[in-house]
Amino acid sequence: MSRLYKLNVEVKGISEARVYEVLVGDLGWEESDTHEYKDIVYFEGDGSLCGGQSEDEAHEEIVAKLKEVNKDVLVLTRWTYMEDLPYQEYGSLDVV
Secondary structure, three states: EEEEEEEEEEEOOOHHHHHHHHHHHHHEEEEEEEEOOOOOEEEEEEEEOOOOHHHHHOOOOOOOHHHHOOOEEEEEEEEEEEEOOOOOOOOOOEEE
8 A cells, every 4th residue: 555745855055956867767756846046946745655664664765865876965855755744624504
């Protein structure tokens, strides 16, 4: 069973083009935004973790792939599970 996530990644030490290539081309994430600001590349995308893979395992997979490009890369990942987000309801369907 797969689980849908919003993934945010911050990367220092690799170009925006190479980050895009690794995350989209190699790992299959769907990009919604990639940009660079002050030597940090910011990637936002959507995708699924399959086969029981945890967020921590997926983080390690991303880091390993990026370290193939630059062994000194710094990586932060942020995971938002999209299938069970908290919410608030207001109003009523009661007819007066």
